[in-house]
Amino acid sequence: MTPVKKIKSRTVVLPTRDIDTDQIIAARFLTTTTREGLGANAFHDLRYNLDGSEKLDFILNQPESGGCGILIAGNNFGCGSSREHAPWALLDYGFEAVISTEIADIFRNNALKNGLLAVVVNADTHRWLLDHPGAELAIDVEAATITLPDGTVIEFTIDGFARHCLTEGIDQMGFLQEHAASIQSFEENRSWKP
Amino acid sequence: MSNPRTLFEKVWSDHIVVDETADTPAVFYIDLHIVHEVTTPQAFSVLRALNLPVRRPDLTLPTLDHSTPTTPVSTFKDLLVAGEGAANQVRQMQQNCKDFGLDLLGYGSGQRGIVHVIGPELGATQPGKTIVCGDSHSSTHGAFGALAFGIGTTEVGHVLATQCLLQRKPKTLAINIDGKLPEGVTAKDLILAIIGKIGVDGGTGHVIEYRGEVIRTMDMESRMTVCNMSIEAGARAGMIAPDETTIEYLRGRPRAPQGDDWDAAVTRWQELRTDDGASFDQCVTLDASELQPMVTFGTNPGMVVGINDPVPASDDVSFQKALSYMQLESGKPMTDSAVDIVFVGSCTNGRISDIEAVARILQGRNVADGVRMMVVPGSEQVKKEAEQRGLDRIITAAGAQWREAGCSMCIGMNGDVAQSGQLTVSTSNRNFEGRQGVGARTVLASPATAAASAVAGHVADPRTYS
Numbered sequence: 001m002t003p004v005k006k007i008k009s010r011t012v013v014l015p016t017r018d019i020d021t022d023q024i025i026a027a028r029f030l031t032t033t034t035r036e037g038l039g040a041n042a043f044h045d046l047r048y049n050l051d052g053s054e055k056l057d058f059i060l061n062q063p064e065s066g067g068c069g070i071l072i073a074g075n076n077f078g079c080g081s082s083r084e085h086a087p088w089a090l091l092d093y094g095f096e097a098v099i100s101t102e103i104a105d106i107f108r109n110n111a112l113k114n115g116l117l118a119v120v121v122n123a124d125t126h127r128w129l130l131d132h133p134g135a136e137l138a139i140d141v142e143a144a145t146i147t148l149p150d151g152t153v154i155e156f157t158i159d160g161f162a163r164h165c166l167t168e169g170i171d172q173m174g175f176l177q178e179h180a181a182s183i184q185s186f187e188e189n190r191s192w193k194p
Numbered sequence: 195m196s197n198p199r200t201l202f203e204k205v206w207s208d209h210i211v212v213d214e215t216a217d218t219p220a221v222f223y224i225d226l227h228i229v230h231e232v233t234t235p236q237a238f239s240v241l242r243a244l245n246l247p248v249r250r251p252d253l254t255l256p257t258l259d260h261s262t263p264t265t266p267v268s269t270f271k272d273l274l275v276a277g278e279g280a281a282n283q284v285r286q287m288q289q290n291c292k293d294f295g296l297d298l299l300g301y302g303s304g305q306r307g308i309v310h311v312i313g314p315e316l317g318a319t320q321p322g323k324t325i326v327c328g329d330s331h332s333s334t335h336g337a338f339g340a341l342a343f344g345i346g347t348t349e350v351g352h353v354l355a356t357q358c359l360l361q362r363k364p365k366t367l368a369i370n371i372d373g374k375l376p377e378g379v380t381a382k383d384l385i386l387a388i389i390g391k392i393g394v395d396g397g398t399g400h401v402i403e404y405r406g407e408v409i410r411t412m413d414m415e416s417r418m419t420v421c422n423m424s425i426e427a428g429a430r431a432g433m434i435a436p437d438e439t440t441i442e443y444l445r446g447r448p449r450a451p452q453g454d455d456w457d458a459a460v461t462r463w464q465e466l467r468t469d470d471g472a473s474f475d476q477c478v479t480l481d482a483s484e485l486q487p488m489v490t491f492g493t494n495p496g497m498v499v500g501i502n503d504p505v506p507a508s509d510d511v512s513f514q515k516a517l518s519y520m521q522l523e524s525g526k527p528m529t530d531s532a533v534d535i536v537f538v539g540s541c542t543n544g545r546i547s548d549i550e551a552v553a554r555i556l557q558g559r560n561v562a563d564g565v566r567m568m569v570v571p572g573s574e575q576v577k578k579e580a581e582q583r584g585l586d587r588i589i590t591a592a593g594a595q596w597r598e599a600g601c602s603m604c605i606g607m608n609g610d611v612a613q614s615g616q617l618t619v620s621t622s623n624r625n626f627e628g629r630q631g632v633g634a635r636t637v638l639a640s641p642a643t644a645a646a647s648a649v650a651g652h653v654a655d656p657r658t659y660s
Binding site for chain 2: 015016017018020022023026027028030031032033034035045050074075076079080081082083084102104105106109110113114159160161164172173175176177179180182183186187190192194
């Protein structure tokens with residue numbers, strides 16, 4: 001995983017609550033056997049009409065959204081299916097971070113393991129972000145801060161281990177493998193066997 | 195004497211390989227890993243790249259369910275029905291299982307089916323186990339007092355390679371269900387009412403324990419329906435303490451312990467309950483005696499209403515957007531809605547008791563003109579048992595389709611989908627926008643409500659068809 005230390009980008013705002021992973025990447029695109037290329041179909045049914053033409057009123061189809069790497073989403077973003085294709089699709093589309101007042105557990109886990117920063121902020125900060133689409137934010141992952149365009153610094157909480165893995169680009173498989181002896185010992189010594 | 199503990203805490207602490215610290219999560223052992231074709235290919239690729247074997251093939255249960263066609267075998271022997279992508283995914287799963295020494299419950303095994311249907315029916319799902327799968331409805335297995343949750347593909351790779359996950363301890367939420375379910379109100383109605391009450395994020399960060407007399411008197415299939423939809427309330431998992439009902443369900447199943455091992459297991463399972471005086475991080479109480487059959491009206495499973503109540507109103511933008519997508523108006527009952535498709539199946543309601551409930555209503559009746567009804571058994575074993583009991587003939591005589599086992603229209607990735615604008619009454623678990631086809635409108639309901647709606651041609655109260 002590529003280390004993620006600092007993110008500096010403009011925001012795009014999707015204020016709808018409870019955006020589920022089916023909307024992020026629909027099931028019909030899950031027949032892939034690789035991680036790549038899912039960005040083309042991220043938010044597909046919000047972006048395109050049935051005939052394949054663009055829905056011009058959808059925010060991601062508007063010119064000012066081009067190059068925006070930070071998604072400001074409504075409460076409870078990423079609920080529903082555990083498909084890791086959702087963060088893969090967002091990363092492949094070009095997003096580097098998602099900010100909301102609440103992010104669903106499995107999605108957040110999946111996102112952080114792939115280098116997509118998932119940040120929860122309080123309602124006041126969220127309101128400001130919703131009201132200022134296109135704001136240029138500077139996120140410092142190590143310091144766990146978001147700097148607004150006027151210099152205001154907002155702190156956020158992130159699990160220390162997840163942050164360490166993000167900033168150092170650490171793959172958690174390696175960390176687990178270092179515990180092979182403990183795993184072996186657990187299997188041999190437990191009071192019952194599955 | 196040790197501190198009183200919850201059911202969750204007992205199962206959690208029994209699986210800690212390395213304790214969590216402020217800096218690092220716990221190394222957490224997994225007793226059963228169920229895998230399917232859709233969320234595993236990239237995980238097997240990681241194992242290949244790192245030249246790692248599957249650590250415990252004996253604790254890994256692979257099957258095919260998500261992208262498999264449900265049309266009769268003769269028409270899909272080359273898997274063309276599901277599309278080339280799905281066919282390729284199935285072939286890759288078969289190859290991965292061969293290469294990594296896994297015993298795939300695939301075509302011809304007689305035991306293939308939806309991951310969360312076959313685990314219990316084989317007796318592989320047991321109290322006190324930790325169970326994961328690359329599928330969010332893994333919470334189903336919690337009905338047995340297992341700690342079971344959905345994981346992403348990266349974590350599927352972790353479990354394949356190490357049989358462990360890195361986990362932070364979640365919080366606990368007790369949901370106490372008092373009273374008694376009224377006649378004609380089912381487990382599906384109960385869980386929809388619970389999600390309606392606590393919301394689609396009401397369980398985020400928590401493991402739910404369902405408690406109370408209503409749960410104790412439920413059969414295992416009903417308990418599975420309840421736990422299945424824990425994720426729809428945002429919960430990590432849902433659990434129910436094992437009891438005699440659990441033990442009787444598992445007795446004699448092929449992968450349940452046998453002989454002396456069975457006796458030892460039962461003794462251990464009987465300890466798996468929340469101790470008196472143990473505390474939960476949160477508690478919610480619901481009175482079941484107030485409930486009626488429930489249906490969804492919006493685009494998430496928390497937007498529910500009683501079958502005879504009007505669709506509520508709200509100024510909230512997301513709420514309005516959902517009603518607009520569903521082409522519904524506040525103030526009108528859901529029973530006004532004409533139905534195009536009725537889907538019975540899924541890991542929520544694709545078991546034998548669900549098919550029985552449908553057959554009871556369809557017996558001697560016909561699916562209304564213009565309605566297409568599909569009944570998709572959750573597994574090959576459910577299909578076989580239903581056919582032995584003649585339920586398939588009642589279903590087809592009524593004009594409904596009787597299909598091969600699989601996830602089918604619940605996720606709509608095998609070609610079983612609704613067209614844009616069509617309204618489907620579905621016994622599945624998600625009414626998200628586009629879940630059952632682009633522009634498709636989904637109303638979640640119990641099997642009885644689904645069958646009644648098929649006969650009526652509009653969303654209908656099953657109690658008028660008893």
